[in-house]
Amino acid sequence: MDASEAPDAIRQAAEDLEPLVREATGSTAPYTLTIETAEVDAYWAYWLDGAGYDVRLRLNLPNAEFTQTGARQFALHEVLGHGLQSASLTAQAEAEDVPWVRLLSVHAPQQVMLEGLAQAWPLFLLPEDKILTACVRLALYTQLVFAQVHRAIKNGTSAAECADHLRASIPWLTDKTIAGYLADRGVDSAHRSYMWASSEWTSPTAATAGPTHATPVRRSETTTGPPRSSRPTSYPPT
Numbered sequence: 001m002d003a004s005e006a007p008d009a010i011r012q013a014a015e016d017l018e019p020l021v022r023e024a025t026g027s028t029a030p031y032t033l034t035i036e037t038a039e040v041d042a043y044w045a046y047w048l049d050g051a052g053y054d055v056r057l058r059l060n061l062p063n064a065e066f067t068q069t070g071a072r073q074f075a076l077h078e079v080l081g082h083g084l085q086s087a088s089l090t091a092q093a094e095a096e097d098v099p100w101v102r103l104l105s106v107h108a109p110q111q112v113m114l115e116g117l118a119q120a121w122p123l124f125l126l127p128e129d130k131i132l133t134a135c136v137r138l139a140l141y142t143q144l145v146f147a148q149v150h151r152a153i154k155n156g157t158s159a160a161e162c163a164d165h166l167r168a169s170i171p172w173l174t175d176k177t178i179a180g181y182l183a184d185r186g187v188d189s190a191h192r193s194y195m196w197a198s199s200e201w202t203s204p205t206a207a208t209a210g211p212t213h214a215t216p217v218r219r220s221e222t223t224t225g226p227p228r229s230s231r232p233t234s235y236p237p238t
Contacts, residue, residue, distance in 0.1 A: 001066040006059060007035040009068065013075035020125045021080045031055050031087035033079060043184050043191065048078045052090050055083035069131050073122060081118030112196075145169045150185050150196055159186065 001009060011033065022028070034056045038047075045063040050056045057078050093102055119139065122132045148169075149162045159182050166178050173181075184191035 001068060001071070003037070003059075003061055003064075003066055006064070006066040006071065007037070009066070009071040010057070010075050010079065011035060013071045014079040017072065017075055017125070018080060018084070021076070021084060021121070024125065025085075025088070027084060027088040027091075029053070029084065029088040029091035031083055033057065033083065035059065037061055043180055046074055046078050048082045050083065050086070053087045055079065055087065057083070069129075069135055072126070072129070072132055073135055076121040076125065077118045081121050082114070085114070085117075142170055146181060146185075146195065149182070150192070153182070153186050 014033065031053050032055065034054070035058075036056065037059045039061050041062075042060065043063070045060050045065075047058040047060065048055065049058075089102075092098060119136065122129065122136050126132055145166065149166060152162050152165070153159075162182055163175075163178050166173060166181070181195075185195055186192075
């Protein structure tokens with residue numbers, strides 16, 4: 001898919017898949033989506049931020065690859081996994097005196113749950129989509145290898161050894177990509193926290209759920225007590 005076609009494809013995929021997410025979660029919150037393109041020398045390919053009911057998705061053209069399957073994947077992950085969830089939390093926070101601070105950080109443990117659910121939505125909602133399932137499971141494998149390297153760096157393993165492990169385990173990565181991932185996990189504390197949260201811990205659970213849709217996760221279950229995500233004011237990148 002040409003990059004110029006990606007915003008419309010993602011928006012259309014989000015519109016098509018939104019009823020499935022609302023049925024599974026019970027959310028009735030509205031949201032407004034803006035999609036922009038950017039060219040930034042950074043690790044991210046897709047970046048979601050916003051405030052309240054306004055959601056902005058940025059596509060980093062040098063890093064993003066655009067396919068029809070990818071449009072479905074990132075519509076579920078970014079727009080419906082993060083954006084709609086944040087709008088839903090905003091709606092609940094406006095309706096009642098909620099017990100949480102409405103601005104979370106990538107350093108907080110809730111970020112792991114937030115990323116895990118967003119990554120796993122295709123496995124819960126579209127188990128019959130074999131190509132999309134393969135993409136998600138490959139992403140899970142890749143993230144698990146990155147998690148190994150993440151822990152190895154923390155335990156003092158050299159960058160050269162970690163790079164060798166990545167080349168052996170994920171041979172399609174370029175040296176530039178490997179260098180970037182090691183730098184993010186080794187020298188940048190903000191990126192290091194976020195990268196750990198992106199290890200998709202929900203995906204293994206979804207992958208064992210079988211070919212049927214998962215039991216609906218209603219809003220009351222995801223917003224009781226400390227929130228699993230409260231991006232209503234500011235969302236970290238994905």
